[in-house]
Amino acid sequence: MRQFAAMLDFRDAGPLPDWVEHLAVSRLSTLASRARAIREDQHAVVEGVTTPFNSGVNEIRITDLKRQKGIMAWRAGVLLLHDRVIRVAGLRRRYP
Structure with missing residues (x-):
């Protein structure tokens, strides 16, 4: 490694x-x-x-979305999922 x-x-x-x-x-x-x-x-x-380029930030966002989707297990609507994803993204900006 x-x-x-x-x-x-x-x-x-x-x-x-x-x-x-x-x-x-x-x-x-x-x-x-x-x-x-x-x-x-x-x-x-x-x-x-x-290459110096990577998709790390996008992978983090996708992982966050999947995690929130799994936590909610489709018990709530799309609007609540959208709200939670936006909150998690905001937290990521403050605490990398």
Whole structure:
């Protein structure tokens, strides 16, 4: 994981193929399955490592929406869901 973190820090995807190979031959099945997933979408992983852009803020908003939707379990209407999502977004701005 430290090697991957270094790739992200320096935005260098050069060591990625070797790193994925190490994952694939590891004895941990979770890491081996992760290696297969990375190989299937290696182009996107390289772009994610090398570009300075990310969708972190959007992912946080989507997670908040899903959490509120799950908490409410559709017991309330869309207006209440909208109100709660707006409140959570406001709290995120104050407390990152």
